Amino acid sequence: MIRTALTSALCYRDPKAALKFLEAAFGFELVMLIEDNDGNLAHSEMSFGDSVVMIGSEWSVQSKSPASIDGFNTQTVHIHIEGDVDAHCARARAAGGEILMEPADQFYGDRTYRCRDPEGHIWTVGAPIRAVSPEEAEAASGLKVVKGWA
Amino acid sequence: MSSKILVALRIKAPPLRVFEVFTADIGAWWKPNALFSFTPRAPGVLAFEGAGEGSRLVERLPSGKVFEIGPVRVWDPGQRLVFGWRQASFAPDMDTEVEVRFELVGDETRVTVEHRGWDTVPTQHVARHRFPDAVFLQRHAEWWRALLTGLASRTAMDVQERAREGDA
Known part of the structure; x- marks a missing residue:
């Protein structure tokens, strides 16, 4: 593997x-x-x-589930998929995930949603839906693309 | 049986084909590991002797001797295979068991190996090399993962050979 x-x-x-x-x-x-x-x-x-x-x-005093620390997260995992984000979200909801943000198109060209699992870990899920130029992303977001925009 | 290892891998072939390669070609894809040798002698070649319940998994040593690893308890082609797994150093009350499941997922087979019963082998036993339980199980799981990768390669070769012979 x-x-x-x-x-x-x-x-x-x-x-x-x-x-x-x-x-x-x-x-x-x-x-x-x-x-x-x-x-x-x-x-x-x-x-x-x-x-x-x-x-x-x-497994250690410093390693905690969000369920043990009032739901706080110190990192989240992003899931990149190719395909239907809405269907993915429906499946997560049916399995008991709490949808914190419904699927929505983002300025950088992905469609994403955010889900909290039963112990409070937050997962974001996204799929690319269109190519966005750095100029377009900057205009839409007000941010400055410094480096690394494909 | 507790104290178990589970590893799974997808292989691009139908379940029955993977089952056949697992059983008939185990001598080809199995690679010995010095940490987990069945006998103190130089490693041999694994084989299922016979087919079906009542057959057995053996290691044929270079000396010509045959060591029985364990009896086959379930032989359900393309579905499930269960066999015993003992090393020569095991006391009579020590026994572990391997269950292999073959599931069709899309156009692939998900092969799952569950190796259980290590709780019957005390942590100070020679077979565990003085490793703490978690380390021993982790190393054993990594070996199974490597073995399944070998099974996948062997299956890919088998599928190619059959395609060439027009029997795919």
Whole structure:
């Protein structure tokens, strides 16, 4: 299996429930699961496209699920898809995801939505719908494109 | 059975084909790993002797000796395969089990290997190389992942060969 250089690792109070949610909501596939002698999840990985995310428990004092820290997130994972964002959103909602932002077209050319999972992790999902020039993006957003616009 | 490892991989072939390569060609795609050798001797070649429940998975050693890894408990072509897995160093009360599931997903097969029962092998046992439980299981899972990658390559070769023979 080809490993991408960067991988997010997310903490859950109930990581096994998270595996079920992430499969049902986003179509992630479980590719590795390790359980200890007591049947607790020790490590797991789910794949999507060419990437994986690691789903784990709250394994240290500093590693917490949003469910344990008043819903705060210190990072979010962005899911890039090719295809129908609205259908993706409908599936996430049906699986129990809370839609924080309905699918909407963005100035940079993607259509995106934002979803909170049952433990409070926030996921953004986007698909490209049209090519936008740096000039058009700057005019629409009032931002300055400094570097890296394809 | 607890203390388990699960790894899964998609392979571009129908479930029955992947099942056949898994069983009939295990001698070709299986690669030994010094950390997880079945016997203290030089590694041999794996084979399923027979087909169906009652057959067995063995390692044929270079010396000509045959080591039984475990009996086949479920043989359901294209669906499921379950067999026992013991190393020569295991005491009689130690036993692990491997379940392989073959699921059609689109035009691919999702192969899932679940290796369970490591709780029957004490953490201080020689088979675990003094690794902490989590490290041992992680290394074992990585090995299974490498093995499944080998299975995928072997299956791709098999599909190509059959296509050339007009039997795909």
